[in-house]
Amino acid sequence: MLQCLILELEMVFSWLNLLAKSGFCNITGIDYSPSAIQLSGSIIEKEGLSNIKLKVEDFLNLSTKLSGFHICIDKGTFDAISLNPDNAIEKRKQYVKSLSGVLNVKGFFLITSCNWTKEELLDEFSEGFELFEELPTPTFSFGGRSGNSVTALVFQKT
């Protein structure tokens, strides 16, 4: 059975539709904020959604054995961790370690970042991951140059 770990609960419902249509039925959402989990839990109940487990977990210090996932999706959590004023470099390294621990070999990691460019993310995840695909995101132009305000990449664990 395909397993998916979601690190971006507020977006979980759009991903859930997509994943459910693609055959995923074993989905786990985590956040270290109990109120984020509580809110998501009440929405899941209201919507009558099943096959999604919610857990309060610090991704940098996983308390239970979260592993064996085929896909991990993040929108904003790596960004939040990167902006932590307390030893962000070490925390980013720990994030990559945790990601490696939860994903199966050949598993996919989808990241959407408003903080990092494609090149920077390639560097952050260069150990143990390779770029599988870059997803299209809105572009803008300024001063004769164009760029993306958001980066969305799919990595595969090697």
Ligand SMILES: C[S@@+](CC[C@H](N)C(=O)[O-])C[C@H]1O[C@@H](n2cnc3c(N)ncnc32)[C@H](O)[C@@H]1O
């Ligand atoms: C910027 S918000 C992104 C929310 C949503 N995905 C979005 O795009 O609007 C970052 C989320 O990551 C969670 N978070 C930050 N550090 C975390 C950690 N170490 N472990 C688990 N969740 C964390 C925060 O509680 C917050 O809900």
